[in-house]
Amino acid sequence: MSRRIAVAGAGMAAARFAQQYRAHGGDAEVVLYGAEPRGPYNRVLLADVLTGRxxxxxxxxxxGAGTTVRxxxxxxxxxxxxxxxxxxxxxSARYDELVLATGANPVLPPLRGLHGPDGRGGGEDAG
Structure with a gap:
């Protein structure tokens, strides 16, 4: 049975970890587990996707070749x-090594209507 590295998260940090692991000669099976319906993508470019650029x-x-994305x-x-x-x-899935690459909470700007009266998202003016 080969060694398996499980990566909780399939975002930018997870993709970079897997790529660098391979680049430095790592040969274990690497599996990225992500909640989103698509594999790792550059979130910085999302605004440019929306504008059509x-x-x-x-x-x-x-x-990295040999990496599985779930x-x-x-x-x-x-x-x-x-x-x-x-x-x-x-x-459930077994692992030998675990990497937590779950991301971070975004910094949200102080926009009117961004937060509801209870401080959570979805204010009446949002959108």
Whole structure:
């Protein structure tokens, strides 16, 4: 059985990890698990996609040959003793090494209507 590195997250940091791991000679199986329906992409270019300057497919990020990307597959729990991920679909997956690349909360600008009266998103004026 080959060594498996599970990466919780399939965004920019996860893609970069997988790419650099391969570039430095890593030979374990690498699996990225992401909640989104598509693989890693450059989120910085999203505004340019919306304006038509970039094609959505042009935002895809390389993640290294031999890396598997599991889309629509959120990691919802960890069993650190058994070294298993619990996935949103009810299945589990084993790992030998674990990388957490879950991203960060965005910094939201102070725009009127961005937050509702309770401080959460979805204010009446949003949009």
């Amino acid at each position: 970039h094609d959505p497919e042009g935002t895809a990020l390389p993640h 889309t629509g597959c959120e990691v919802v729990g960890l069993d650190l003793v058994e070294r298993r991920l619990r996935l949103s679909g009810g299945e």
